[in-house]
Amino acid sequence: xxxxxxxxxxxxxxxxxxxxxxxxxxxxxxxxxxxxxxxxxxxxxxxxxxxxxxxxxxxxxxxxxxxxxxxxxxxxxxxxxxxxxxxxxxxxxxxxxxxxxxxxxxxxxxxxxxxxxxxxxxxxxxxxxxxxxxxxxxxxxxxxxxxxxxxxxxxxxxxxxxxxxxxxxxxxxxxxxxxxxxxxxxxxxxxxxxxxxxxxxxxxxxxxxxxxxxxxxxxxxxxxxxxxxxxxxxxxxxxxxxxxxxxxxxxxxxxxxxxxxxxxxxxxxxxxxxxxxxxxxxxxxxxxxxxxxxxxxxxxxxxxxxxxxxxxxxxxxxxxxxxxxxxxxxxxxxxxxxxxxx
Amino acid sequence: xxxxxxxxxxxxxxxxxxxxxxxxxxxxxxxxxxxxxxxxxxxxxxxxxxxxxxxxxxxxxxxxxxxxxxxxxxxxxxxxxxxxxxxxxxxxxxxxxxxxxxxxxxxxxxxxxxxxxxxxxxxxxxxxxxxxxxxxxxxxxxxxxxxxxxxxxxxxxxxxxxxxxxxxxxxxxxxxxxxxxxxxxxxxxxxxxxxxxxxxxxxxxxxxxxxxxxxxxxxxxxxxxxxxxxxxxxxxxxxxxxxxxxxxxxxxxxxxxxxxxxxxxxxxxxxxxxxxxxxxxxxxxxxxxxxxxxxxxxxxxxxxxxxxxxxxxxxxxxxxxxxxxxxxxxxxxxxxxxxxxx
DNA sequence: TTGTAAGCGTTATCAA
DNA sequence: TTGATAACGCTTACAA
Numbered sequence: 001x002x003x004x005x006x007x008x009x010x011x012x013x014x015x016x017x018x019x020x021x022x023x024x025x026x027x028x029x030x031x032x033x034x035x036x037x038x039x040x041x042x043x044x045x046x047x048x049x050x051x052x053x054x055x056x057x058x059x060x061x062x063x064x065x066x067x068x069x070x071x072x073x074x075x076x077x078x079x080x081x082x083x084x085x086x087x088x089x090x091x092x093x094x095x096x097x098x099x100x101x102x103x104x105x106x107x108x109x110x111x112x113x114x115x116x117x118x119x120x121x122x123x124x125x126x127x128x129x130x131x132x133x134x135x136x137x138x139x140x141x142x143x144x145x146x147x148x149x150x151x152x153x154x155x156x157x158x159x160x161x162x163x164x165x166x167x168x169x170x171x172x173x174x175x176x177x178x179x180x181x182x183x184x185x186x187x188x189x190x191x192x193x194x195x196x197x198x199x200x201x202x203x204x205x206x207x208x209x210x211x212x213x214x215x216x217x218x219x220x221x222x223x224x225x226x227x228x229x230x231x232x233x234x235x236x237x238x239x240x241x242x243x244x245x246x247x248x249x250x251x252x253x254x255x256x257x258x259x260x261x262x263x264x265x266x267x268x269x270x271x272x273x274x275x276x277x278x279x280x281x282x283x284x285x286x287x288x289x290x291x292x293x294x295x296x297x298x299x300x301x302x303x304x305x306x307x308x309x310x311x312x313x314x315x316x317x318x319x320x321x322x323x324x325x326x327x328x329x330x331x332x333x334x335x336x337x338x339x340x341x342x
Numbered sequence: 343x344x345x346x347x348x349x350x351x352x353x354x355x356x357x358x359x360x361x362x363x364x365x366x367x368x369x370x371x372x373x374x375x376x377x378x379x380x381x382x383x384x385x386x387x388x389x390x391x392x393x394x395x396x397x398x399x400x401x402x403x404x405x406x407x408x409x410x411x412x413x414x415x416x417x418x419x420x421x422x423x424x425x426x427x428x429x430x431x432x433x434x435x436x437x438x439x440x441x442x443x444x445x446x447x448x449x450x451x452x453x454x455x456x457x458x459x460x461x462x463x464x465x466x467x468x469x470x471x472x473x474x475x476x477x478x479x480x481x482x483x484x485x486x487x488x489x490x491x492x493x494x495x496x497x498x499x500x501x502x503x504x505x506x507x508x509x510x511x512x513x514x515x516x517x518x519x520x521x522x523x524x525x526x527x528x529x530x531x532x533x534x535x536x537x538x539x540x541x542x543x544x545x546x547x548x549x550x551x552x553x554x555x556x557x558x559x560x561x562x563x564x565x566x567x568x569x570x571x572x573x574x575x576x577x578x579x580x581x582x583x584x585x586x587x588x589x590x591x592x593x594x595x596x597x598x599x600x601x602x603x604x605x606x607x608x609x610x611x612x613x614x615x616x617x618x619x620x621x622x623x624x625x626x627x628x629x630x631x632x633x634x635x636x637x638x639x640x641x642x643x644x645x646x647x648x649x650x651x652x653x654x655x656x657x658x659x660x661x662x663x664x665x666x667x668x669x670x671x672x673x674x675x676x677x678x679x680x681x682x683x684x
Numbered sequence: 685t686t687g688t689a690a691g692c693g694t695t696a697t698c699a700a
Numbered sequence: 701t702t703g704a705t706a707a708c709g710c711t712t713a714c715a716a
Binding site for chain 2: 701702703704707708709710
């Protein structure tokens with residue numbers, strides 16, 4: 001790694017002052033065209049690149065966003081978060097920002113990471129990829145004036161409309177409603193919902209969309225809702241009982257699921273039971289549902305990523321600047337899309 | 343975010359010079375105990391933390407490792423890379439390093455990222471998570487004296503023993519050999535291998551382990567090897583033919599697979615065909631194989647991550663320092679572990 | 685429009 | 701063992 005050229009080298013080569021070089025880089029408008037072109041040629045001749053750390057020291061900005069990497073969840077659904085982080089990294093780079101990872105085992109550990117990364121001026125903002133009822137992390141960030149946005153709306157005491165809390169989320173109810181309508185259109189009579197135990201912000205939201213769609217078609221959701229942890233095996237076992245008619249309720253001919261893990265479990269249970277015409281619709285559109293040919297609700301994590309950056313940096317902003325007054329509502333709700341496969 | 347205290351603040355509070363504070367942080371041995379304790383108290387009283395960018399500017403070291411995030415592969419096996427990145431982040435933090443993400447669509451784009459990140463002194467080293475025959479990226483990094491390590495040994499013209507090219511890999515052959523021996527011990531007679539088309543460094547290695555284990559037990563692998571792309575559906579289709587005896591070879595009673603995607607495909611094919619005693623062994627130990635109760639070879643990505651950092655930073659090193667002469671062979675081969683589930 | 689001077693917070697060098 | 705001084709490369713005043 002040979003020594004990199006600096007602004008001084010460029011200035012020398014272009015016959016201007018260091019400051020002019022800096023202006024060409026940061027405020028091209030205020031420098032005369034001829035001068036600018038000379039400087040630009042010198043820059044490309046020398047292969048000059050600004051030294052990121054020096055710039056950060058001076059501007060007191062890191063141009064970096066921190067995001068927590070979760071230990072591999074053990075679910076199929078990790079794929080959504082993967083795609084989100086990837087899209088975030090890609091779009092952030094286009095806006096001159098970078099993504100720094102950190103890990104934590106508990107919320108307290110995560111707050112310690114907040115402290116470490118903000119005190120060291122390592123990051124300008126954080127992105128949290130899940131929030132829960134009574135989350136201490138958002139409180140800490142608000143209290144310390146650290147910019148952040150969450151993928152996932154604040155459930156619980158936080159005010160959904162609080163303009164301080166920026167959030168992006170997927171309209172889960174709209175997704176399950178679309179899935180349910182698809183099943184209705186396909187002529188299904190008993191459309192169930194396989195979800196997670198309440199209370200679960202995300203899970204209850206998805207159940208709501210299913211129930212609403214049924215009611216709006218004059219049907220009752222009663223007796224058609226089952227809940228298990230987000231686990232293929234648990235779903236398979238639960239649906240085994242339901243499909244063989246062992247349960248109290250009706251036997252479904254379609255099941256809208258809160259996740260692909262559950263959907264795959266339901267699909268396998270149907271195979272186990274020799275039921276071949278059960279319509280199973282998943283959520284997350286993971287490779288597994290694709291491989292099995294199951295329809296699934298696509299979360300569009302790429303759109304969520306763009307929305308996150310729009311909130312943090314402004315629609316066309318190129319830096320996280322808390323002093324710029326926020327426009328808009330402070331949140332983005334992404335409409336999911338049903339991927340139909342059968 | 344209130345203004346952070348600086349070394350000067352600490353120095354003032356402790357009644358020493360700035361430099362002494364710096365010494366307490368970076369060379370505690372050379373400062374008298376009494377002084378050191380005074381400074382340390384001041385540090386914790388003020389809640390001082392070094393400013394990362396300033397330190398980086400001065401030391402010309404970023405304490406950061408760059409890693410490419412792949413677009414979600416579409417395979418089940420992404421889980422291994424996920425766990426690896428997570429473990430890398432966690433272990434790097436313990437050694438005072440950070441992990442920065444970048445994306446690229448092509449090798450050329452990735453080289454452009456190398457350039458961008460090294461010129462800006464954003465990273466000290468890179469970790470590449472896959473290498474292929476004739477990889478231009480390692481050449482660029484070597485040429486520009488940028489430290490790097492790869493997860494995956496260099497296949498092809500690179501010298502495996504080149505001490506310049508640090509690599510960590512999983513002994514795939516050992517993994518499939520263990521799987522094969524397990525099948526033999528379980529009394530299976532016709533143990534097949536479902537892998538990927540040649541040439542594939544990783545895939546051929548895994549096939550080798552299976553064939554070797556068979557031969558060492560006096561059996562022949564002939565006619566029991568099938569190859570498809572790493573795709574559940576393709577595997578399912580291929581095995582459907584094999585299991586119904588439609589192929590030329592013998593019908594297997596066990597299948598060692600090059601990945602969990604293939605294993606799940608084989609498992610589903612067996613279910614489709616009504617074959618319930620096919621022993622399927624996967625590779626990668628993903629949640630799906632766990633959920634389906636399939637045995638699988640565990641890659642131990644956490645150990646790979648530790649090995650990567652050991653190579654880059656030395657066994658107990660706390661920084662990437664290319665000037666420190668390397669000890670050891672310059673590579674680590676991790677022994678995988680068979681997780682038995684049936 | 686361009687140049688000069690100062691300083692961001694840290695550590696390396698060297699003298700005390 | 702400690703302290704003064706001088707960078708590291710950049711940008712933000714402000715002056716020319």
